[in-house]
Amino acid sequence: MSTYPLPQQEPQGAQESVALQAPAHEAHHAALGVDSKKIGMWLFIASDCMFFGALIGTYLIYAGKSTVGPYPQDLFDIPLTTVSTFILLMSSLAMAMAVHGAQHGDMKKLKRWLGLTILMGLTFLGFQVYEYSHFIAAGLTLSRNLFGTTFYVLTGTHGVHVALGVLWLTLLFITALRGDTKRVNPVNVEIAGLYWHFVDIVWIVVFAVVYLMADVAA
Amino acid sequence: MATITSTTARTLLRPTAQKGLLSWLTTVDHKRIGIMYFWTALFFLFIGGVEALIIRLQLARPNQTLVHPETFNQLFTMHGTTMIFLAVMPLIAAFINYLLPLMIGARDVAFPRLNAFSYWIFLLGGIFLNIPWFFGQAPNAAWTGYVPLTLNQYSPGLNADYWLAGLQLVGLGTLISGFNFIVTIFNMRAPGMTLLRMPVFAWTTLIMSFLVIMAFPSITIALFFIMFDRMFGTHFFNIAAGADITLWQHLFWVFGHPEVYILILPAMGIISEVVPTFSRKPLFGYSVMVFSTVAIGFLGFSVWSHHMFTIGMGAVANTAFALTTMTIAIPTGIKMFNWIGTLWGGSIRFKTPMLYALGFLSMFVIGGLSGVMHSAAPANMQQHDTYFVIAHFHYVLIGGALFGLLAGMHYWFPKVTGRLMNERLGVASFIFSLIGFNMTFFPHHFLGLMGMPRRIYTYDAAMGWNTLNMLSTVGAFVLAFGFTLVLVNLLVSIKKGKEAGPDPWDARTLEWITETPPPVYNFAVTPLVSSRDEFWARKYQGAPALAAEEPGPIILPAPSYFPLLMSIALTVAAFGLVYSNLLLTIGLAATLLCIIGWAFEGVGEVTIYPKGFEQQ
Numbered sequence: 001m002s003t004y005p006l007p008q009q010e011p012q013g014a015q016e017s018v019a020l021q022a023p024a025h026e027a028h029h030a031a032l033g034v035d036s037k038k039i040g041m042w043l044f045i046a047s048d049c050m051f052f053g054a055l056i057g058t059y060l061i062y063a064g065k066s067t068v069g070p071y072p073q074d075l076f077d078i079p080l081t082t083v084s085t086f087i088l089l090m091s092s093l094a095m096a097m098a099v100h101g102a103q104h105g106d107m108k109k110l111k112r113w114l115g116l117t118i119l120m121g122l123t124f125l126g127f128q129v130y131e132y133s134h135f136i137a138a139g140l141t142l143s144r145n146l147f148g149t150t151f152y153v154l155t156g157t158h159g160v161h162v163a164l165g166v167l168w169l170t171l172l173f174i175t176a177l178r179g180d181t182k183r184v185n186p187v188n189v190e191i192a193g194l195y196w197h198f199v200d201i202v203w204i205v206v207f208a209v210v211y212l213m214a215d216v217a218a
Numbered sequence: 219m220a221t222i223t224s225t226t227a228r229t230l231l232r233p234t235a236q237k238g239l240l241s242w243l244t245t246v247d248h249k250r251i252g253i254m255y256f257w258t259a260l261f262f263l264f265i266g267g268v269e270a271l272i273i274r275l276q277l278a279r280p281n282q283t284l285v286h287p288e289t290f291n292q293l294f295t296m297h298g299t300t301m302i303f304l305a306v307m308p309l310i311a312a313f314i315n316y317l318l319p320l321m322i323g324a325r326d327v328a329f330p331r332l333n334a335f336s337y338w339i340f341l342l343g344g345i346f347l348n349i350p351w352f353f354g355q356a357p358n359a360a361w362t363g364y365v366p367l368t369l370n371q372y373s374p375g376l377n378a379d380y381w382l383a384g385l386q387l388v389g390l391g392t393l394i395s396g397f398n399f400i401v402t403i404f405n406m407r408a409p410g411m412t413l414l415r416m417p418v419f420a421w422t423t424l425i426m427s428f429l430v431i432m433a434f435p436s437i438t439i440a441l442f443f444i445m446f447d448r449m450f451g452t453h454f455f456n457i458a459a460g461a462d463i464t465l466w467q468h469l470f471w472v473f474g475h476p477e478v479y480i481l482i483l484p485a486m487g488i489i490s491e492v493v494p495t496f497s498r499k500p501l502f503g504y505s506v507m508v509f510s511t512v513a514i515g516f517l518g519f520s521v522w523s524h525h526m527f528t529i530g531m532g533a534v535a536n537t538a539f540a541l542t543t544m545t546i547a548i549p550t551g552i553k554m555f556n557w558i559g560t561l562w563g564g565s566i567r568f569k570t571p572m573l574y575a576l577g578f579l580s581m582f583v584i585g586g587l588s589g590v591m592h593s594a595a596p597a598n599m600q601q602h603d604t605y606f607v608i609a610h611f612h613y614v615l616i617g618g619a620l621f622g623l624l625a626g627m628h629y630w631f632p633k634v635t636g637r638l639m640n641e642r643l644g645v646a647s648f649i650f651s652l653i654g655f656n657m658t659f660f661p662h663h664f665l666g667l668m669g670m671p672r673r674i675y676t677y678d679a680a681m682g683w684n685t686l687n688m689l690s691t692v693g694a695f696v697l698a699f700g701f702t703l704v705l706v707n708l709l710v711s712i713k714k715g716k717e718a719g720p721d722p723w724d725a726r727t728l729e730w731i732t733e734t735p736p737p738v739y740n741f742a743v744t745p746l747v748s749s750r751d752e753f754w755a756r757k758y759q760g761a762p763a764l765a766a767e768e769p770g771p772i773i774l775p776a777p778s779y780f781p782l783l784m785s786i787a788l789t790v791a792a793f794g795l796v797y798s799n800l801l802l803t804i805g806l807a808a809t810l811l812c813i814i815g816w817a818f819e820g821v822g823e824v825t826i827y828p829k830g831f832e833q834q
Contacts, residue, residue, distance in 0.1 A: 031407040039401045043431055047393065050435035054469060056445070058454070068224065075781040143451035147459050154447065183818075194542040 011199035041191045045198045047159075052202050055157055056209055059150040062200055066145035070168045073213040075135050084127035085207050088162075095169075095193045102189035107176060110189065114173045117196065121166040128159050151210065158206055161199045232822055233777045246330035247738060249353040249443045251337050252316030253634070266300035267701065269293050271694055274658070279690035281467075281681040286612040287675040294613040294673055296348070299381070302481070304344040306615065309623050311336070311395055311485040314423050317630065318399065319753035320729035321417045323408025323747060325740045326400070326775060331428030331816065334456070334781035336391040336398065342789040343387030344441055350380045360673060362474070363444070365455040365466045371449050371813035373535035376796060382445050383792040385816070389434050389441075390788070397429030399423055409766040410747035416509065417727045418501065418667075421508050422487030425515040426480050432519070433476035434673075440469035447797065464529055479518040483511060483794035485622025486553060489575050492625045493557050494571035494721050496566025500751055510549035510556075517546045522808055527598045535706060536595040543593035550586055553660075554579065569723070570644030574625035577652050581617025588663065606666025612659045623705065624651075631708075632722045636735050637715030643707040650700030657693025661686040727752040731763075739772045742828040769828070776822025784812035 023153030030036065094117040132152075140148045172192055176184040226464060233244040243354045273293050275505065276284045285293065292299045301408075315333065350356045355376045359367040403424045407416070417751035443454040444466070453459035455466060493500045501507065523531060523539040557579055566572065588610040592598050629777065631639050636794055665686050677683055720734045730753050733742050749755035756763050791805025 030405050031409075031411075032405050034405070036405045038327065039404055041565050043400055047397070047435055050432050051439060054436050054439040057438075058465065058469075061465060063462065067458075067460045117424060136236075136753050142446075143453065146453050149446075149459075152441075153452070167814050170815070180401040183820075184795040 015026060016027070031148075035187045035191075037191055038194070041194050048198065048202075050158070055150075055154045056205065058212065059154050062150050068145050068148045070135075070138055070140050070144075070147075072151075072210075075140060075144075076211055076214055077131075078211060080127070081131070081203055081207065081211050084124050084131075085203065087120050088124040088200055088203055089125075091117050092126070092197050094120060095196045099186075099190050099193045101185065105185045107181065109185075110184070111173065111176050113174045114169060114176065114189075118166055118169050121162055121169070125159060125162055125166070128155065128162075135190065147195060154206065154210065158199070158202060159200070165192075165196050165199055169196070190206060225774055226424045232819070233779055235385055235777075239710060243782055246326070246334050246775050246777055248315050248319050248327050248330065248333060248779075249634075249736060249738075249740075252312050252314075255308050255312035255315055255340075257285050257304050257513075258337075258344070259312055259710075262300050262304035262308070262344055263306075263701075266297050266305050267698060269297040269300065274691040274694040276676070277690065278686050280677050280681070280684055282450075282676055285574065288358065289354075290675040291360075291673075291832075292351075292356035295357045295360050295381075296351075299347065299385075300344075301358065302361060302477070303385065303392075304340075305676075306481055306619055306623070307392060308340055308344075309427075310481070311340075311392075312621075313419075313484065313488065313623065313626055313630070314395075314399060316634065317729055318402060318420060318423055320732065320736060320740055321420055321727055322406060322411050323728050323741065323745050324402065325408035325744075325772065326406075327398050328406055329398050330775040331778050331781050331821070332394050332398050334778070335784055336395040338782050338785035339387055339391035339394075339788060341670070342785050343384050343792075346387060346792055347380060347636075348765060349375055349385035351605060355380070357384075363441075363466075365447075366457075366461045367641075368444050368448075369455060372404075377707045378444070378448070379796040381797040382441050382448075385787060386438065386441055386795075387785075389438055389793050391785075392430055392436045393438075396427040396434070399427040400431070404425075408517055408741075408744050409729075410745075410764075415503065415747060415750045415752075416502070418440075418490035418507055419484070419487035419532060420513070421511055422483040422490075425472070425511050426483040428484075429476040429480050429515055429518060432472045434482070436469050437473035440466055440473070443469075449630065449795075453467040464526070467526050467529065468522070469526045470724070472519075474525065475522040476518045478611075479514055479615070481619045482622075483514065485578065485626075486511070486621040488626035488774060489557060489578050489620045491645065491727065492571050493560050494573040494751075495725050496505070496567045496569060496575070497561050498567075499560055499564040499722070500726075500754075501556070502559030502562070503552075506552055507556050510552045513549040514546060517542060517549070521546060523591060524598070525596075527595045528602045540593050540595045544590060547586065552582060552741050554586075554706065570629075570639065570641060570648060571629035571723075573624045573648045574621050574628065577648065578621040578625060579657070581613055581621060581652075585613025585618055586617075588613065590672060590766055601666060603660040603667035603671055605672060605759060608672055609659050609662035611661070612655075612796065615657055617809065624648075627704075627708075630716075631711065632718030633714065633729060633736070635712055635733055636718055637711055638718045641649060641708050643710070647700050647703035647707060650696055650703060652697070652700075654693050654697030654700050658690050659693075660698055661690045669802055674827060684780060704816075721753075726754045728752055729757070737828065739774060739826050742772075743767050743769050772826045772828060774824045774826055778816075778819060778822065780812055780816040780819060784809060784816065786811050817829075 019179065032039065093114045098110050098113035098117060101107070101113060103112075105125055140151075142152050169192060172184055235244065242254070245251065271286060273290070276282050276290060277685065283830070286542040315327070318324075345626070347357070347456055353639060354375075356381060356582060356735075357363075358377045359373060359381070363378070363381060366372055391456025402421055403416070407413075414693055443452070446452040447454050447456065453461050455461050455463050457463060520542040521539060523535060524543045527539070588606070592601060592607070592610060628639055628644055631637070663704075666684060667681055668681075669684075670683050672682070721730050728745060728747065729736075731745060743765035744767050745752070745768040748761055748764065755761035761804060787805055787808035789805075791802050794800070794805050
């Protein structure tokens with residue numbers, strides 16, 4: 001048996017080991033001190049950035065390349081979309097209040113603000129449905145031109161994200177109404193909040209690139 | 219001894235089987251999932267191998283008519299798709315699943331049910347991709363699926379539909395594995411197992427997983443674009459409507475190039491475990507090794523357009539991508555020299571794992587050098603789409619990735635089964651594989667430079683390619699014989715191999731500290747780690763075998779029906795994408811129900827009493 005020098009070191013984490021002694025050993029601990037689900041959500045957000053990056057990139061590459069109308073300038077109603085954007089962004093404030101409630105064990109506050117977040121998310125989706133039906137009536141369909149193709153797929157993907165977020169928050173809300181504080185715990189609410197804020201931030205980019213820069217890109 | 223504490227799930231009863239088929243269908247144990255990945259991947263490796271042999275038979279002599287040209291297109295498409303997505307990646311996943319938690323001192327991965335889901339969706343997606351063989355409409359537009367070949371005009375049949383939907387299924391499983399492995403490495407390390415004490419295999423897994431979560435979105439979106447063009451008449455790739463088909467190529471290779479590092483990094487990790495053990499020296503330049511891996515991860519995202527030098531991107535873009543491609547040779551070269559530095563002066567034991575590892579080192583250099591040749595954009599114009607490219611990527615994928623995985627297979631087999639693989643058979647398999655591999659693919663370099671294009675069904679006798687093609691075909695069968703010996707060795711040794719004992723290789727890392735084969739809870743007490751080569755330190759330096767906890771009952775995550783159910787639901791949705799919107803709706807609705815049931819079911823708990831601790 002050969003031997004060789006290896007550095008003799010004080011074992012790190014010797015103190016932590018005391019704290020880890022529980023009656024029964026959980027298979028799951030947190031070496032980073034952060035809940036695994038929360039790290040998972042941050043990673044999902046990083047990955048989702050690439051999804052939206054591909055979609056927004058495609059939109060920009062094809063901006064102004066449509067061979068037939070209607071074109072963005074013919075359809076966009078910036079004041080209207082500004083209102084729906086404002087509502088979605090304010091829903092992030094409501095979500096932050098809900099998280100605050102959860103973190104301080106204030107279930108009443110949590111339920112109130114969570115309910116408001118859901119309503120605002122639904123309102124945003126309502127605006128989007130109105131906008132889509134208006135655009136379709138004006139002749140812009142998915143298969144009309146490159147603008148229709150890229151616009152609907154990009155904003156539609158974002159809309160699906162909002163809808164899934166609303167569904168998630170609704171399930172949390174119902175669970176909170178039932179008084180299940182084990183499931184509606186601060187970490188779970190915060191993770192839902194992370195997702196919700198991310199979806200809002202994506203909309204800031206989409207709103208800027210698609211709507212506000214419509215003239216520039218064309 | 220185990221008792222399952224029932225949770226308050228109102229969705230579905232928790233499965234309680236611990237033996238038999240149901241226990242495998244509902245398991246969340248990373249070791250069982252790893253074993254399932256392993257055999258499934260070998261099965262698909264066999265299918266992909268048979269496809270390769272038929273391709274080689276067809277090309278053995280000029281003007282052959284063994285298979286129909288259309289069948290030939292399906293064969294090379296499915297060979298590439300199968301080997302990359304259904305054989306090598308799942309084989310990597312098998313190693314990561316089984317070993318990663320053991321190596322970092324954890325009892326499972328961070329999300330055990332998602333881990334099971336990743337496996338089931340891969341299995342069903344792999345079957346899904348192969349179903350159209352039965353009605354002669356297997357995918358036929360090459361593994362790169364370039365538009366417009368995959369659009370309705372040129373692919374009116376089901377071929378492309380199955381390819382698009384199947385890759386989405388398999389890709390989803392991989393993506394979720396990526397999240398899972400990263401969180402596991404970040405959060406599940408045993409006390410004292412700092413990031414820079416982790417085995418290099420854990421590091422390569424970490425970087426590979428980051429590549430997965432950042433690269434797979436690109437192909438997912440690109441596949442959806444083709445799907446929408448086919449199903450809803452969108453114009454993503456419709457030139458008449460003003461679109462640009464190079465968009466597909468960019469989106470595909472933004473995924474496709476990181477993908478090759480996804481395939482090779484874990485193999486490099488395995489080599490970094492095998493070479494030090496069999497040289498009886500610590501890994502030379504550990505930190506540089508880690509940072510080279512990180513550098514490859516970053517650079518891997520900046521080189522994708524070198525697959526597109528011939529499309530007319532212009533001199534500036536070609537130069538930029540040529541330079542970034544050459545840069546990536548630097549961290550790769552550093553790794554190569556580190557492995558050589560580890561061998562240098564070591565007391566080397568030429569056991570089968572080490573032979574495959576040395577095979578990796580030499581073959582990967584050849585593949586790497588031809589890669590550097592490709593990076594020179596002007597030379598690339600000559601090599602593009604010829605057999606030279608085929609030679610290059612088979613040297614990195616077989617001589618590199620697969621030899622690395624074979625080294626790992628022979629190295630960890632005793633850990634998994636408690637038995638040794640037959641050494642004679644192992645050496646024989648290595649010799650046949652190495653000779654067969656070089657016979658098959660070395661001639662491809664010459665064929666490529668002589669102008670033989672990829673993906674051709676046959677060629678004229680006067681082209682001067684006859685001898686080299688015949689040599690390549692004979693080599694393919696020698697290689698197949700070598701791999702058959704590996705399989706025979708596996709099957710024989712599981713039942714009849716010599717007892718391995720707890721530490722047959724005088725190993726260094728944490729997975730060898732626990733019992734062999736590892737118990738369901740991995741470690742009776744979580745170890746406290748104080749060194750990079752913890753097991754060596756304990757054996758030779760008198761490092762105390764510290765534990766991070768008192769002995770006691772262990773809580774493990776409970777088995778669940780939902781991973782399997784949800785992958786079935788998504789597979790139904792995939793059939794819906796091919797055949798009917800109704801089926802798609804049913805599949806997606808069922809998936810949503812599964813997600814909700816999954817969330818309300820919770821992780822669950824199984825309390826295990828390790829031997830000797832029943833009294834506590």
